[in-house]
Amino acid sequence: MNAITAIPQGLDLRAEIDRLRKERNAVILGHYYQKPEIQDLSDFVGDSLELSRRAAETDADVIAFCGVRFMAETAKILSPEKIVVLPDMDAGCSLEDSCPPAQFKAFREAHPDHIALSYINCSAEVKALSDIIVTSSSAEKILAQIPKDQKIIFGPDKHLGGYLKRKLGRDMLLWPGVCIVHEAFSETELEKLKLQHPGAPVAAHPECPSHIVDLADYVGSTSGILDYARHMEGGTLIVATEPHIIHQMQKAMPHKNFIGAPGADGNCNCNICPYMALNTLEKLYLALRDLQPRIEMDEGLRLGAKKSLDRMLEMASGTVGQGDLGNR
Numbered sequence: 047m048n049a050i051t052a053i054p055q056g057l058d059l060r061a062e063i064d065r066l067r068k069e070r071n072a073v074i075l076g077h078y079y080q081k082p083e084i085q086d087l088s089d090f091v092g093d094s095l096e097l098s099r100r101a102a103e104t105d106a107d108v109i110a111f112c113g114v115r116f117m118a119e120t121a122k123i124l125s126p127e128k129i130v131v132l133p134d135m136d137a138g139c140s141l142e143d144s145c146p147p148a149q150f151k152a153f154r155e156a157h158p159d160h161i162a163l164s165y166i167n168c169s170a171e172v173k174a175l176s177d178i179i180v181t182s183s184s185a186e187k188i189l190a191q192i193p194k195d196q197k198i199i200f201g202p203d204k205h206l207g208g209y210l211k212r213k214l215g216r217d218m219l220l221w222p223g224v225c226i227v228h229e230a231f232s233e234t235e236l237e238k239l240k241l242q243h244p245g246a247p248v249a250a251h252p253e254c255p256s257h258i259v260d261l262a263d264y265v266g267s268t269s270g271i272l273d274y275a276r277h278m279e280g281g282t283l284i285v286a287t288e289p290h291i292i293h294q295m296q297k298a299m300p301h302k303n304f305i306g307a308p309g310a311d312g313n314c315n316c317n318i319c320p321y322m323a324l325n326t327l328e329k330l331y332l333a334l335r336d337l338q339p340r341i342e343m344d345e346g347l348r349l350g351a352k353k354s355l356d357r358m359l360e361m362a363s364g365t366v367g368q369g370d371l372g373n374r
């Protein structure tokens with residue numbers, strides 16, 4: 047019998063999670079791409095860096111991160127004194143998987159005159175091998191502060207890197223990683239959907255390939271897309287990012303209509319992140335009860351990764367550059 051099947055039948059999971067949250071002095075973080083039932087019981091719902099920063103500001107002893115592994119690692123990097131649990135340690139990310147540290151190190155060594163900007167969706171090891179971490183909100187502002195003649199490696203997301211290259215006219219060497227979720231949107235199906243909803247704008251995450259971004263009225267992060275939804279004039283928005291974000295949109299704006307952009311088969315099920323979907327109420331309950339699975343990190347690695355994260359925070363709080371990309 048595994049731990050999940052051993053949970054007593056009829057146990058009120060929400061009540062137990064609440065009890066354990068208090069008993070453990072825990073803060074529960076829910077990413078925008080989590081199932082609605084997890085978002086609804088989280089102390090904070092948001093995007094990855096924002097969640098880690100908010101948790102670091104609390105006096106909680108435990109962070110239960112309902113998201114994916116690189117996000118929980120970021121929480122640990124910022125809060126080394128706290129216990130950080132991830133309900134399912136297999137909750138990875140195709141971008142992280144695309145960029146094994148040894149290969150990334152070799153790539154860097156092959157290009158010694160380049161600095162490395164890495165999207166936050168990467169392992170702690172790759173963060174430690176990078177010069178500056180970026181989010182989709184900070185990338186533009188940070189790039190604007192780097193001298194034009196400085197050669198740059200951008201990884202691991204080739205679509206975000208390609209978007210920045212096109213928008214800023216900046217040449218960069220791109221690592222060939224992709225987000226399997228954002229890659230699954232279909233241009234043909236999106237065009238059909240636009241015809242069915244004339245006048246409805248499309249908001250897309252820059253992890254989408256260029257043929258989807260080119261159809262968008264707004265390009266930005268999850269937080270940026272939420273903000274766009276709040277301020278748009280019309281009542282209908284087509285959303286080209288992981289569809290669980292729509293839960294927050296509908297809660298905040300019940301009078302508006304949000305439609306998930308379709309995948310190739312005409313429905314958006316293929317755009318649900320399979321890694322995020324591994325987290326369940328049962329696993330969250332077990333994580334709080336057993337304080338496992340836990341993120342453990344060598345202090346040298348943590349400090350190496352923190353250095354590139356800190357550089358991002360310093361540069362992002364500067365005054366150079368005005369990106370409208372949101373935070374991811």
Ligand code: SF4
Pocket residue numbers: 079114138139140141167225226227228288319320321322
């Ligand atoms: S949505 Fe894409 S980038 Fe985000 S965790 Fe899933 S695979 Fe990774």
